Amino acid sequence: xxxxxxxxxxxxxxxxxxxxxxxxxxxxxxxxxxxxxxxxxxxxxxxxxxxxxxxxxxxxxxxxxxxxxxxxxxxxxxxxxxxxxxxxxxxxxxxxxxxxxxxxxxxxxxxxxxxxxxxxxxxxxxxxxxxxxxxxxxxxxxxxxxxxxxxxxxxxxxxxxxxxxxxxxxxxxxxxxxxxxxxxxxxxx
Amino acid sequence: xxxxxxxxxxxxxxxxxxxxxxxxxxxxxxxxxxxxxxxxxxxxxxxxxxxxxxxxxxxxxxxxxxxxxxxxxxxxxxxxxxxxxxxxxxxxxxxxxxxxxxxxxxxxxxxxxxxxxxxxxxxxxxxxxxxxxxxxxxxxxxxxxxxxxxxxxxxxxxxxxxxxxxxxxxxxxxxxxxxxxxxxxxxxxxxxxxxxxxxxxxxxxxxxxxxxxxxxxxxxxxxxxxxxxxxxxxxxxxxxxxxxxxxxxxxxxx
Ligand SMILES: [Zn+2]
Numbered sequence: 001x002x003x004x005x006x007x008x009x010x011x012x013x014x015x016x017x018x019x020x021x022x023x024x025x026x027x028x029x030x031x032x033x034x035x036x037x038x039x040x041x042x043x044x045x046x047x048x049x050x051x052x053x054x055x056x057x058x059x060x061x062x063x064x065x066x067x068x069x070x071x072x073x074x075x076x077x078x079x080x081x082x083x084x085x086x087x088x089x090x091x092x093x094x095x096x097x098x099x100x101x102x103x104x105x106x107x108x109x110x111x112x113x114x115x116x117x118x119x120x121x122x123x124x125x126x127x128x129x130x131x132x133x134x135x136x137x138x139x140x141x142x143x144x145x146x147x148x149x150x151x152x153x154x155x156x157x158x159x160x161x162x163x164x165x166x167x168x169x170x171x172x173x174x175x176x177x178x179x180x181x182x183x184x185x186x187x188x189x
Numbered sequence: 190x191x192x193x194x195x196x197x198x199x200x201x202x203x204x205x206x207x208x209x210x211x212x213x214x215x216x217x218x219x220x221x222x223x224x225x226x227x228x229x230x231x232x233x234x235x236x237x238x239x240x241x242x243x244x245x246x247x248x249x250x251x252x253x254x255x256x257x258x259x260x261x262x263x264x265x266x267x268x269x270x271x272x273x274x275x276x277x278x279x280x281x282x283x284x285x286x287x288x289x290x291x292x293x294x295x296x297x298x299x300x301x302x303x304x305x306x307x308x309x310x311x312x313x314x315x316x317x318x319x320x321x322x323x324x325x326x327x328x329x330x331x332x333x334x335x336x337x338x339x340x341x342x343x344x345x346x347x348x349x350x351x352x353x354x355x356x357x358x359x360x361x362x363x364x365x366x367x368x369x370x371x372x373x374x375x376x377x378x379x380x381x382x383x384x385x386x387x388x389x390x391x392x393x394x395x396x397x398x399x400x401x402x403x404x405x406x407x408x409x410x411x412x413x414x415x416x417x418x419x420x421x422x423x424x425x426x427x428x429x430x431x432x433x434x435x436x437x438x439x440x441x442x443x
Pocket of ligand 1: 151152153154155156176177178179180181
């Protein structure tokens with residue numbers, strides 16, 4: 001049964017529980033913005049746990065003045081169901097480091113692009129069995145032929161697209177005709 | 190009509206069309222003809238619902254009467270819905286599902302493309318994101334129209350039938366009303382003439398490649414969705430879509 005909760009009292013409880021998670025001896029005031037970026041490197045994408053939210057380019061900015069912390073994040077796709085979860089994971093990681101009330105701000109502009117995935121992130125995707133996005137998002141053709149995608153398992157370029165849409169919004173489904181393995185391709189957008 | 194009124198109306202149209210088509214596609218969850226198709230349909234639906242949410246959030250801020258995005262989606266009746274009639278048409282066979290998608294995707298693609306240059310920055314931002322998704326949708330639906338149209342004798346016949354069934358709902362996509370004109374004049378919405386030209390151009394190009402025949406440009410068209418006058422289908426969609434939120438208003442935990 002759904003609960004007809006009073007949203008105000010609920011959020012107060014949330015804050016209480018959250019503040020309990022903050023370690024008593026944490027000294028976030030000693031941390032720099034670089035330290036915070038390093039901390040966020042540990043937050044993995046829930047759908048592609050091989051890469052961090054920083055490597056995927058989801059974290060756009062860190063604002064830290066020694067007292068207030070706010071993080072700009074951008075969703076990969078408009079309807080990405082992992083967006084809220086990612087924001088929660090980031091909040092949790094920051095609280096664990098001692099930040100009591102980190103703010104997460106969602107920014108839509110400029111729109112996320114696979115061009116923001118770092119080279120390291122792309123390598124990790126490949127090692128994880130996901131072909132990283134090929135080329136630049138601006139060169140994507142509308143009605144033309146699909147790009148040539150190398151198999152992340154054997155490196156062969158003799159691959160075919162099975163479906164433009166894969167297991168999550170950000171992936172397409174491919175098959176390698178050389179080693180016969182199916183694989184996900186991280187779509188270029 | 191003032192520009193402020195037109196803007197609220199226009200945002201609801203964008204949101205409602207995304208929402209209703211997304212809901213239609215979700216009906217195929219667990220019933221699509223192939224696993225890959227199911228994933229694709231649900232991905233497209235997810236994109237559309239996500240875009241709807243972005244438009245609803247902006248609309249809710251401007252309407253500013255205490256309703257949030259969820260209330261706009263789940264607590265309005267059919268006559269308050271502003272979606273295009275095309276988006277509420279039933280899935281029928283796969284030719285109709287993909288034909289409906291194709292006609293919408295062409296409209297959606299050119300509309301969003303124009304909105305990325307909107308004088309309203311919030312709209313331009315939402316559109317820039319949505320355009321990337323809509324480009325994939327259009328690529329896929331146009332491929333299906335070509336594959337079915339230029340396929341077997343049966344797939345060609347059924348794809349042509351789908352075009353003929355759906356054609357009467359396409360006029361609404363490219364026929365402007367006052368709201369559209371006010372938006373265009375303010376530099377917020379697309380130029381209606383350009384939109385109609387772009388839509389016809391791409392539809393004709395793809396249908397020709399698919400060996401299919403478009404309907405007549407002067408064919409009689411069903412209109413009214415943008416003003417809340419819907420076909421008999423919308424009420425059923427809303428009854429299912431809104432059931433939970435109507436049965437348990439303001440529930441915070443499901
Ligand atoms: Zn291979």
